[in-house]
Amino acid sequence: MSDNNHSDRFSTPVKLLSYAEKTARAESFISVLLGLLQVTMTIALAYWVASHLHHAVYQSPYQLPDAESWAYLVGILVTRSLANFLQSRIGNYASIKIRNYLRNWALERTTRLNIRLFPRFKVAEVSNLLTSEIDKQFGYFAEYVAHRKLAVYMPVAVLIAAASVNWVVPLILLFTGPMMVVFMVLVGWKAGDASRDNLQQLNRLGDLLTDRLKNLQPLQLVGTTEQEADALFKQSENYRRSTMKVLRIAFLSGTVLEFFAAVSVALVAVYLGLFFLGKYDIGSWSGLTLFEGVFLLMLAPEFYAPLRKMGALYHQKTDAVTLAEHLIKLDEADAAAAKVASSCSLPDIQSIRVEALISGNANRGVHRPVSFELNAGEALLLKGPSGTGKTTLLDTLAGLRTQVGGKIIVNGEVTDVFRQQSWYRQVGYMPQTAELLFGSLRENLTLGSQYADEVLFEALRAANAESLVRSLPGQLDYVISDGGGRLSGGQAQRIALARVFLHQPSLLLLDEPTANLDEQTAQEFMQQLELYRRRGGMVIMSSHLHHKSDFFDQVVDLEALASVSQSESETQAKTTRETHSL
Amino acid sequence: MTRLQKHYLYLLWRNKGFSLLGIMMAVITAYAGIALVATAGWFISAAALAGLTAVTAMAFNYLTPGAIVRGFSMARTAGRYAERLTSHEATFRLISRLRSDIFRFLASRFWVEQPFDRHQTGSRLLQDIQHVESIYLSAISPGVVVVSVSAGYLGVLGYFLPEALMIALPVVGSVVVIMPLLYSRLVIQPQDELHTLRSTQWQTASSLISNFRTLVLHDRIAKATDDLTTQASRADGLEVKAVNRQQWIAFLTQVQLVILIVAVFYLALNAASLQTLEPANALMLLLLSLGSAEILVAACPVVASLQLGIRALNRLNHVAELEAKDTNEPRELIASKATQSTLQLSDLCYQYPGQPDPVFAHLNKQFKGSGWYWITGPSGSGKSTLMALLAGQLSAQLGHIQVVSADKQFPAVMPQSIGVLRAPLRDNLCLHDDYSDEQLWQALSIVELDQWARNLPQGLDTWLGDGEWQPSGGETKRLGLARILLQDRGIILLDEPSAGMDAALAQRLFARLAEHWQQKLVIVNTHQTFLMQSDQTEIPMSALITT
Structure with missing residues (x-):
């Protein structure tokens, strides 16, 4: 089988x-x-x-x-x-x-x-x-x-x-x-x-x-x-x-x-x-x-x-x-689906250059080629209305998808990052709703690695979540049930950010992390993110909203491939309503 | 008895026509089935005996018993069909009612102080509520059938073969009373555990799928799938344990019934040999016993089904917190002929449960006449709490709020987060009230959503919400404003109405609204005071608290 x-x-x-x-x-x-x-x-x-x-x-x-x-x-x-x-x-x-x-x-x-x-x-x-x-x-x-x-x-x-x-x-x-x-x-x-x-x-x-x-x-x-x-x-x-x-x-x-x-x-x-x-x-x-x-x-x-x-x-x-x-x-x-690539060990990320990169499904690109270069401590905003393939692009950069076209150049060398454990280890990913596991807060932060409680609290402090965790019953042992338990959207994002501070990935990919947050919480989140960047992290964040551009070093406008965009997103909307189940 | 149990009984009573019909059908069907077997048996042996001599063969009336057999057979077949239809219809009607009544209750409270678990409530109201059906379908109805079949069986046996009662009484007693009790004792507990395990298993699966990216990047997929498989195996094991126990009891029951059948047959043959019983009746009694035994086996799960159904009711009762006291409208509405609206807060104290300090104590303020009041202050200063009190979502521990309004209505409230229903844009604006298309377009154009709405694939009939067309944050806020415009009430409360909108648009919009709502009393919570028009009043929260 x-x-x-x-x-x-x-x-x-x-x-x-x-x-x-x-x-x-x-x-x-x-x-x-x-x-x-x-x-x-x-x-x-x-x-x-x-x-x-x-x-x-x-x-x-x-x-x-x-x-x-x-x-x-x-x-x-x-x-x-x-x-x-x-x-x-x-x-x-x-x-x-x-x-x-x-x-x-x-x-x-x-x-x-x-x-x-x-x-x-x-x-x-x-x-x-x-x-x-x-x-x-x-x-x-x-x-x-x-x-x-x-x-x-x-x-x-x-x-x-x-x-x-x-x-x-x-x-x-x-x-x-x-x-x-x-x-x-x-x-x-x-x-x-x-x-x-x-x-x-x-x-x-x-x-x-x-x-x-x-x-x-x-x-x-x-x-x-x-x-x-x-x-x-x-x-x-x-x-x-x-x-x-x-x-x-x-x-x-x-x-x-x-x-x-x-x-x-x-x-x-x-x-x-x-x-x-x-x-x-x-x-x-x-x-x-x-x-x-x-x-x-x-x-x-x-x-x-x-x-x-x-x-x-x-x-x-x-x-x-x-x-x-x-x-x-x-x-x-x-x-x-694509087959698993052979694994090889990739170097620590110093810089990433992307040339005419296209991502998409099964050899069909969903957006126009993008190119940019990113060095340590820099942040990039990926802009574009919904349906332009921002998530698809981020998934490709994370190594979760194969690229349809173009090159990803790491430290000056063309690299295939698809399904490489050594790449995964260096990448952090935060989607629109924080990915919190059904388990204790501790498990959610450590994700299998060993850390002392002080280290965990330090990371939580950096993400402005320490007092929140201390107020929860059981603190680090608080079990996050389905849907985040008692945590609000903003609180959940802060926990997820604490995870980033703990594991210190070199590259952090964020997919509309503030879309579900109210204005003030979103601003606070961006302030905490600034801290990660100052510690040398690279940030690529997608958003369809306007952001104060002083956070980002560059802005890339993502455009959908004209022929695909509208019809695709429409059929998508339709199919979701007609076939509620698989 | 919990509130929901009472409500269930009430609904059962209201549905009594259907419910009783179902039970009656079930009893008739069971009787017809047993009688069919018994009569057919008697008929055969009687015919065989009659056939022994030519004289009796000629005289034997085979038409009447034949007709009786056919009659019973039709009655059983038709009866079972009708019984199943009516009893299921009766239960499902009741469950429909129960579902919407629980929703009614949930919706009658605001859940601000203590939010309820919406995901769990949803799945309980959708699926778990169906376990309630076992109260009627698997407990009450079969219970009545089993009792009446036992009575009928013992009656016939007592008439033809009284000595068989010595063994029949204890066996029937054990099968109908003791075994069901034993069954429920042994089965309920693993069932309960299984229920919890299965729902944990679902959560683990859902957590695995929704956190896929994180799990992949941290190389945790294998661990997560292992966890899920282990949980599933544990649940499966428990399920089998429960089923094995069920089958074990069923086996025990069957052995007892075997003893009964053999004993009855022995006694019947004995009686036939002593010529105190017609041989044809001996076969009739044997087949009667076999037929009744088939029905009596069904008694086992009756008590357990009743308990499982009641547990489902209690889970619903718990998740919807039905035991909590009903909340009364905390505000007082005073109808007045005057055109002026007033919002009077007297001596208002509010403290969140479990918090050491009140948000504010003895707050007094009167908002009167028409005009805009902008309440400002840093977050955490109690603006939103005040809004929730004015909106009637929270109820103050002390003091009261009086609403005097010419339109005899409570204020229209725009909350901070605008819920977008998964429904057409039209329904999202109307919210079950009636407005003409013209009114809808007018409201949309005031908030500058008319162009947006026209560009939607089906205009006003485009579905919005989860999995459908999802408006952006700013569009959602404007949708909220359009709802308030449509409601057109005398007093309007807006909580952070401009968050997420771009500044130029917000400025245009609020200038237009100031014009449109000249005659209204408008209270706004905001961070963004630049939207204030020159003739409007700013009230810092700090000033409110100290007065």
Whole structure:
């Protein structure tokens, strides 16, 4: 799996799923065996009941079955339950194995791809993909996978058992069985559409909720929160209706399966009843006694039971296919991504010269070539409206992306900085929202290296964040939860800046670091940044706002490639709204 | 009982038609299913017995039992379909209602002193709230079914084979009462842990993805992915532990039911041999027991589902802090026929909870008539706190605020950060009030956003906000001003309205607004006093506090 060159990437979701299922082949095999054991026990039960009942009716004087017979009955019933129990256990472990495999598979691609560089993969979507989407396939890998086979084997076993005493009943079963399968395929086909619509409604509701909870204030101040709650109720009802649509199809398929099963069981019963009453005499190998009658009647519903269970589990397949579709998207992006360069050790940065550099996606530049030169202690402002590729350029300079054209010259030598650890070590990066990990403040600052607390506080002081940290519960051990916890945007940026002071990168790249801050906080941030620069750091900062130019030694205007800019940013805006999920 | 639990019961009561119908359907379906199996069994054996002699075969009425079997079979199939539809419909309706009611409550408070976790609240209201459905779907409805099936089964058994009750009573009691309690004891705790682990796992994943650049540059990706995999494996292990326990209890239950079935069969055959029971009825009782056992197995998770549902309610209750006291409007609105507006602050004291010193104590001030008041002062001097008090977002510990306004409305407030809703520009301006396009364009042109709006891909219908068209900082401020212009109230409060705008534009704008709002009482918080017009008043915060 680690070879990334196989050109036949998974063409369908089902192929991907069955590939993953192979990791638990042994479990799946045992599970099928246990399923067959269950059906054997069911047949044995029917046999036991039928023969003893037959004796009860025809034998006179009647004698109760002996102790051995009763032991058989208990044995049959307990074995059946036990096989069922063991089957679920095995399924559970298979499910863990397969999901682990898928998770690693997805993680490998996510990291190799540097997924963050692809704005079309949203953070929440990828997080969901890596966690809940895979997690919730528990049932699919635990039950469905084995059941897919059992839904064929078990009815066949029942059919063989029935055929041993009579040939009309197996025929009745054999004719109604395929009808159910055809119907299930039809239903599954329609269910796909409905569940896609359902997912869309759920995403809409989620977006609405998140947004309105975040932007509650304007509505509160105008006093129209009641209307908003009504709007939310409406969307919630839309979601309910689309969910019910999915469920109606699912329930209907269950009902039809049950209906077919009931009709054919009734057919069997009527056939047997009339046979007993001597209305006709066909179908039986050697007459028909109560034994055959009860045996067949007890088996008939067992023929349909596996199919019905399969119908009940079918929704798991729909979910699993959706997951696989998302994984394939990831895999495709990974296939298109550039390959890892061989690593070499780069010198400490003294100066950087950039000549006609173009950055972009997959050999397609997004901006006009830029050129500049930067020495220690200098700062450069990268200016340009949104959508001109400022972030793409910064990512390229950081070595996260391959360059499309031009040269990066470090200390006078043309250098390929793409994916070089020795380059990464010298580069700091601060995006619009501070990148703070879910972990303690200490972990956030040290990022795996060892530093004494005094050193950490010194860095925090330089970033004007010392008093802030001292006021937090637990200070350096304060855990930053999702979304920065109690920290405001400005505070989070200061922590991120403290990280810069701590690691002292030679080159600091900042992507609109003040866009989310209010004026005053932004000014303070720039003052602290000045300190970094005075210590000899190189700064490249992008912004679409005007900045007081006294901070920067040079300003570079970034221009989008005319043909691309508008249409690209527009399609981008559109796609985000139409496809909320992956 | 928490507030939300009460509200849930209230909603259930309000929905009682649907809810009761669902339960009734479930009971009918279960009965029909069992009766179907039992009657069919009886029919077969009776027919076989009748077929023994030609005379009985002729006399045997096979049409009526056949019709009964068909009737039960149809009833079961149709009943199950209808039951599932009604019970799901009932629950989802209730959840829709619950969701918007919780939002209503959240929105009724300003959350300035104590912000709430919006991300968590959002995911709870979206997904976690669905766990509430288990109260009705997996606890109440199956609970009623199990109890009525047990009663019916024991009744029939008591009628045909009273001696079987000796074993049936304790087994049914154990399966319906003891096993569900055991199940909930064993399963709830790992479930709870699993819930926490899964949400930590999500946070780790989200942290990994959103901090990608930092992690790559610091060579921490491998460590972060390891962490995530470890967490996922732990959660998976716990999940399996919980499921294993569930299946273990289910197995125990099944063994008990096996004992019951074998015993019933033994006793029935015995009774048949003693000729105290018709042989056909013996088969009927056996199939009845098998059918009932299938339904009784479903009793196991009932208590646990109830608890899980209640826990989900409590989580919601907690995240929305529903136990907190409702806040009343802290300001007093006095309707007056006079055209003059007054904002009277008397003896106002405010202190943030947990802070040692009050922001200000005994603040008195009257703003009267029309005109602009610019409140100035360094940050931290309490300007924003004062604004929040005037806006009704904070409530003073002492003193009061009286608003006298000819339009009988509280002031229009422009806060420091303008929330841009993910919605069309039109909705962002109207905020659920009705304004004509003409009014919207007029307001936009006053704040010089008309050209900008015309250039948007769909004009007034262009979506703004996260993931959509994102206005710049200065544009956002002007959008906020346009909202205030539309609201057209007698008193206007502006908190740092010009931050992020370029100076020339701000100057033009505020000159125009001064003209437009001549008849209004306007109070502005600002750093930028150069925007003040000559006939407007500056009030330093320091002067306010000392008076």
